[in-house]
Amino acid sequence: MQTLRTDTTMSADSLRPASREDNRPVAIDIRDLSLTFRTADAPVTALSNVDLQIRAGEFVSLIGPSGCGKTTLMRVMADLARPTSGHITVNGLSPEQARLARAYGYVFQAPALYPWRSVRRNLMLPLEIMGVPASEREARAARYLEMVGLKDFANKFPWQLSGGMQQRVSIARALSFEPKLLLMDEPFGALDEITRDHLNEQLLRLWEQTQKTVIFVTHSIPEAVFLSSRIVVMSPRPGRILEVIDCNLPPDRTLDVRETPEFLTIAHRVRVALRAGHSYDD
Amino acid sequence: MRLSNSRWLPVMVVLAAIILIWYVGAVWLNAGLVEQRLEQTGKEATAAEFAHIAFSLDRPVLPAPHQVAREFYESVFTRDITSPRSLVYHAEITGSATLVGFALGTLLGILLAVGIVSWRTLDRSLLPWIIASQTIPILAIAPMIIVVLGNIGLTGLMPKAVISMYLCFFPITIGMVKGLRSPDPLQLDLMRTYSATRGQVFRKLRWPASVAFLFTSLKVAIAISLVGAIVGELPTGAQGGLGARLLSGSYYGQTVQIWAALFMAALLGMVLVALVGVVERLTLRRMGAKP
Numbered sequence: 001m002q003t004l005r006t007d008t009t010m011s012a013d014s015l016r017p018a019s020r021e022d023n024r025p026v027a028i029d030i031r032d033l034s035l036t037f038r039t040a041d042a043p044v045t046a047l048s049n050v051d052l053q054i055r056a057g058e059f060v061s062l063i064g065p066s067g068c069g070k071t072t073l074m075r076v077m078a079d080l081a082r083p084t085s086g087h088i089t090v091n092g093l094s095p096e097q098a099r100l101a102r103a104y105g106y107v108f109q110a111p112a113l114y115p116w117r118s119v120r121r122n123l124m125l126p127l128e129i130m131g132v133p134a135s136e137r138e139a140r141a142a143r144y145l146e147m148v149g150l151k152d153f154a155n156k157f158p159w160q161l162s163g164g165m166q167q168r169v170s171i172a173r174a175l176s177f178e179p180k181l182l183l184m185d186e187p188f189g190a191l192d193e194i195t196r197d198h199l200n201e202q203l204l205r206l207w208e209q210t211q212k213t214v215i216f217v218t219h220s221i222p223e224a225v226f227l228s229s230r231i232v233v234m235s236p237r238p239g240r241i242l243e244v245i246d247c248n249l250p251p252d253r254t255l256d257v258r259e260t261p262e263f264l265t266i267a268h269r270v271r272v273a274l275r276a277g278h279s280y281d282d
Numbered sequence: 283m284r285l286s287n288s289r290w291l292p293v294m295v296v297l298a299a300i301i302l303i304w305y306v307g308a309v310w311l312n313a314g315l316v317e318q319r320l321e322q323t324g325k326e327a328t329a330a331e332f333a334h335i336a337f338s339l340d341r342p343v344l345p346a347p348h349q350v351a352r353e354f355y356e357s358v359f360t361r362d363i364t365s366p367r368s369l370v371y372h373a374e375i376t377g378s379a380t381l382v383g384f385a386l387g388t389l390l391g392i393l394l395a396v397g398i399v400s401w402r403t404l405d406r407s408l409l410p411w412i413i414a415s416q417t418i419p420i421l422a423i424a425p426m427i428i429v430v431l432g433n434i435g436l437t438g439l440m441p442k443a444v445i446s447m448y449l450c451f452f453p454i455t456i457g458m459v460k461g462l463r464s465p466d467p468l469q470l471d472l473m474r475t476y477s478a479t480r481g482q483v484f485r486k487l488r489w490p491a492s493v494a495f496l497f498t499s500l501k502v503a504i505a506i507s508l509v510g511a512i513v514g515e516l517p518t519g520a521q522g523g524l525g526a527r528l529l530s531g532s533y534y535g536q537t538v539q540i541w542a543a544l545f546m547a548a549l550l551g552m553v554l555v556a557l558v559g560v561v562e563r564l565t566l567r568r569m570g571a572k573p
């Protein structure tokens with residue numbers, strides 16, 4: 001397989017997580033991972049020599065142009081796709097073992113609701129499968145529906161909801177069984193600005209309170225900077241990591257932080273890195 | 283009121299057209315018999331008299347609609363429903379064989395579909411046989427089924443139900459295989475992230491996803507099941523049932539009786555399909571289908 005070492009573009013200190021997380025266990029360890037899709041015509045290299053270590057409790061955003069392999073990387077972590085070469089562990093286990101241990105909650109890029117279940121019952125689906133008792137299921141469904149602002153829609157069916165509302169249901173569904181690791185693929189892509197801001201703040205609070213590890217895909221630079229402890233900038237053809245940017249804004253930040261110089265400096269760095277990825281195309 | 287008018291008007295127009303064509307056809311097809319009758323009596327007839335005779339023959343080639351309607355009315359409403367002269371009696375016999383065959387066929391059809399979807403080897407080994415089974419003309423094997431089952435002591439309703447089952451499991455298997463495979467990759471991936479068991483994937487995803495397909499198949503199957511039950515009554519020399527009624531009608535040249543029985547069969551079929559339709563609507567509504 002043809003490979004190209006690209007991790008030289010990463011600065012040494014950006015590979016290392018910020019100091020306050022140094023003593024936490026590694027949640028996700030990816031080493032020299034590549035994935036090539038065999039298609040009818042030419043093979044597509046979706047991921048090429050990816051190296052990434054994520055410690056427990058980190059909030060890591062993946063950002064990069066469409067088709068750079070963000071979803072593919074998440075699917076590898078979730079054992080929904082097999083890498084062609086390289087190593088990956090999730091909580092020290094193979095992705096398959098981690099999946100069987102129900103180590104993560106996955107929010108797909110599309111809502112993936114079951115049309116024959118009401119919103120409430122969609123939320124309870126993972127709980128039913130995991131054997132949570134009925135009364136607890138109801139309580140959790142109510143709590144997380146409230147959290148995404150849809151408690152009045154509990155008995156509606158998916159087709160009666162807008163696209164953004166459906167996506168919020170799918171977020172609540174992933175939260176409902178309270179996994180330690182959250183994989184979120186553009187969860188807020190279909191939302192209006194204000195709802196998005198609101199959910200950004202809520203997700204941040206949830207992350208701070210529960211110490212979850214979150215891997216988060218987004219196309220929005222402000223969103224990535226606001227939420228993340230680190231931002232992974234990726235670039236396409238072949239999909240690879242271009243740069244990893246540390247981004248430790250004060251933990252009790254609110255949306256106002258977006259006006260501060262620190263915020264704007266980091267946002268600028270991300271933008272520059274993203275541009276570099278795009279220019280690589282030409 | 284307006285809405286129901288606009289819904290019924292086209293149906294009524296088509297019905298009127300059919301009845302008109304039918305009357306014309308009755309004159310045309312019965313002309314030979316009418317001329318024979320006129321020759322025997324040596325009378326001349328006007329067009330109106332000619333038509334009148336054509337519409338009141340005892341054993342016409344094609345009975346006029348009102349003759350069929352009168353026979354239908356008399357044999358449904360004016361006779362004791364436990365007597366073999368009542369169409370209700372025959373419809374009940376055929377209907378119960380249809381329902382038993384339909385129930386068995388549904389069970390068999392679903393079981394086969396579940397097997398085919400769950401085990402790859404069954405998909406390869408079973409499907410060709412299932413398709414082959416449907417290419418054999420039912421009229422050819424119906425007598426054999428009846429003889430074989432008669433030998434092991436099954437007579438009356440059961441052989442007919444078996445023939446119905448044989449005919450009606452097929453659309454159910456095909457529809458259910460498609461339905462059970464209808465969940466998209468994302469819906470399946472979701473189950474995978476929960477590390478759901480195969481049984482859970484089946485109960486919570488594949489089965490509910492297939493319900494709409496099941497009902498479409500059931501509507502086809504119940505109509506076919508009725509045909510199976512009628513066909514099953516033809517070679518047995520059965521005493522009761524719409525098939526037996528058709529057979530005795532054609533035996534004695536009682537065309538009016540044949541047509542009345544045919545209408546009863548059509549009516550029975552429509553009622554059965556409509557019943558499945560009602561259950562379908564109620565079920566799908568509970569499953570959140572758009573109204």
Ligand SMILES: Nc1ncnc2c1ncn2[C@@H]1O[C@H](COP(=O)(O)OP(=O)(O)OP(=O)(O)O)[C@@H](O)[C@H]1O
Pocket residue numbers: 037038039044045046064065066067068069070071072073109239
């Ligand atoms: N199942 C597949 N078979 C073949 N090629 C695939 C498959 N899935 C993804 N790809 C290819 O892999 C590359 C990366 O896809 P991926 O979905 O990971 O992109 P992405 O970064 O998530 O993009 P977006 O931001 O648009 O969601 C793309 O070039 C895509 O064409």
Ligand SMILES: [Mg+2]
Pocket residue numbers: 070071072109185
């Ligand atoms: Mg994607």
